[in-house]
Amino acid sequence: MPETLLYERLAERLRGQIQRGVLRAGERMPSLRRLGREQRVSLATAVEAYLHLEREGLVEARPRSGYYVRAPHASLPRGLTPARTRAPQPIRNPALLGVLDVLGRKDVLPFHAATPSLELLPSAALATATTRVLRRDPGVALSYAVPQGIAELRQRIAQRYAQCAVDVDPDEIIITAGAMEAITLALRTVTKPGDIVLLETPTYYGLLQAVAALGLRVIEVPNRAGAGIDAACAAELLDRHSVRAAVLVPNFNNPSGSLTSDVDKRALVAACTAHDVVVIEDDLYGELAYSGERPAPLRRFDGGRGHVITCGSFSKMLAPGFRVGWVLGGRWATELLRAKCFSTVATATLPQLAIAEYLSRHDFDRALRRLRRELATNAQRYREAIAHHWPEGTRVSEPTGGMALWLELPAPLEGQALFEAALARGIGTLPGHLFSNRGDYRHHLRLSCGLKWDAPVEAGLRTVGSLAQRLLA
């Protein structure tokens, strides 16, 4: 194995230990000799790994003493206010029912967009792969694909699930226009207007919009800051209400960034199965765990019954504009394929071919390692900047994957007011009430930490912080 990979892997392992709190701020890191001995690497590799973590701002060298876990510069209050549950109801938040104009704006600093900057993605390699497939066989690239999607791409997706011990038959996969089409097809297939669906609160506004478009009613289970979906509360809600489907984001929910534990995942799948509730899993961020340990999809707890429909996408890992996602249909695979065929015939051919080509010729795992590392470092840097420049009492989530930062602003400051003030200064954010059926989270704001860290990003965070100070004053 090349030495560069070895030190990167070692740094990744140590980074994971710091992020999980195994090594805490202020604690001494293992000495270089001990690290070398324990991890069976050379002294040079151990030094390289520490230098790497130092550049990321995670550790600091103290003369004649060794390396220490760096404490954030200023401290933030811990924990966010827990969510409430309510009776089932249609989507009532008018802000969700219009087009969210800010999403398409290219003239603002895009803290509102939960996608990594193109510099953090293997964009050049993907562009090369796209040109190659177009040149090689333009006839194929410019024709309709089969409704299910290109076989080689489906096989590659099945291989990635095999890496995290989830068995997927490529024939069960349907390629869709992003995860959003996968989720909409799944909802359309298993529900009818007026049915009740279980969602998390807070949750991604796109899920709320999909549910609104299909005339469904919503019941909400709290997504606890740092702990994810409350499975005991979900089981209670399923006992009391006749729920048809649950649309859940257990791996790094957007906006809270929380990861649901395996214990809760197992309990959620068991409760849904017992109540004949179809689980629609949005596993968009599963591959973006900062520790590098891919958390299990809910499907792993289904015991092969096909009760879980898993939706995924390349949007956050390769190219959001390609609109390539997928759905693992479980026992609804045939109905889902029919729904796909009757709505858009097939997903665009060229992006499918280009991604299949990229995955066969390039090192996707390496690109993902780099992306996770950058996102982990960003999350820390953004939190530090907020601790420095934002009003006292601002609370920020502590994500361990994905790129969402969920902020609770000190009252009476409202997310909408800060969103408008920032937009007027050319900075995009999203107000918290977009992440709720009823327009809750008035004092929240969601930022993306997917922008490559540089001076404009740092200045942007400082500017929004001082706008918040001014609005509060």
Ligand SMILES: Cc1ncc(COP(=O)(O)O)c(C=O)c1O
């Ligand atoms: C939780 C969640 N699901 C789905 C989507 C949309 O994904 P795609 O671009 O693959 O349609 C997003 C995008 O931000 C998201 O955060």
